[in-house]
Amino acid sequence: MGFWEGETCEYCGGSIVEKRVTMHRKVKENYVLIESVPAGVCTQCGTRYYAANVLKTIEESIRGRRKAERELLVPVYSL
Ligand SMILES: [Zn+2]
Known part of the structure; x- marks a missing residue:
């Protein structure tokens, strides 16, 4: 049974x-x-929800406690 079930x-x-x-x-x-x-x-409006522990892992990852798996150049468009 999934977390979001x-x-x-x-x-x-x-x-x-x-x-x-x-x-x-x-x-x-x-x-x-x-x-x-x-x-x-x-499934209707596409809103995404994230579990608190997932958000915590993301914060820790981007604060450099985890090494990135790989680095990519990300194209950024501005109008
Ligand atoms: Zn919705």
Whole structure:
């Protein structure tokens, strides 16, 4: 039974399924990608929910306590 099993979206009431998603976060002047993040995703409106322990792991990762798996150049577009 998944963490998000039976949960519903607080915005639209849709059901939430667990998916692995890619997040991007801006850290100082750099964008970092965090891959394979377990998230609850609303099947109706697409809102993503993250468990507190997942967010904590992400924070620790981007604060440099974990070494990045690999580094990519991220193209950034601005209008
Ligand atoms: Zn929703």
